[in-house]
Amino acid sequence: MTSAALLVMPSLAVAEHRTGLALGSRTLIADAAESAFCAFSSAAALLALGLSAWPGWWCAGPAAALVIAALAAKEGLEAWEEN
Numbered sequence: 001m002t003s004a005a006l007l008v009m010p011s012l013a014v015a016e017h018r019t020g021l022a023l024g025s026r027t028l029i030a031d032a033a034e035s036a037f038c039a040f041s042s043a044a045a046l047l048a049l050g051l052s053a054w055p056g057w058w059c060a061g062p063a064a065a066l067v068i069a070a071l072a073a074k075e076g077l078e079a080w081e082e083n
Contacts, residue, residue, distance in 0.1 A: 002042045009039035030079070037075060041068050 013035035020028030048064035051057045 002045050005038055006042040006046060009035050009042065013039060033075065037071070040071070044068055 013032045016028055016032035016035055020026070020032055044064045044067060048060040051060035
């Protein structure tokens with residue numbers, strides 16, 4: 001499922017962003033940002049999974065989780081400030 005999200009979400013984010021701009025829909029533009037974040041999270045998860053398979057790289061998963069959490073908090077704060 002993670003690899004499918006990595007394949008689909010970037011193009012969905014671009015299409016949603018373009019449509020949101022054309023329609024003047026802030027909601028659709030925000031959903032495009034969420035789709036792009038989903039693609040990034042999927043990439044980070046797959047990278048962490050691959051790295052954790054190497055000996056000595058057991059910390060790749062927790063490190064990726066911290067990066068994703070920090071970016072999610074940043075996105076949340078930006079969304080909160082825009083309203």
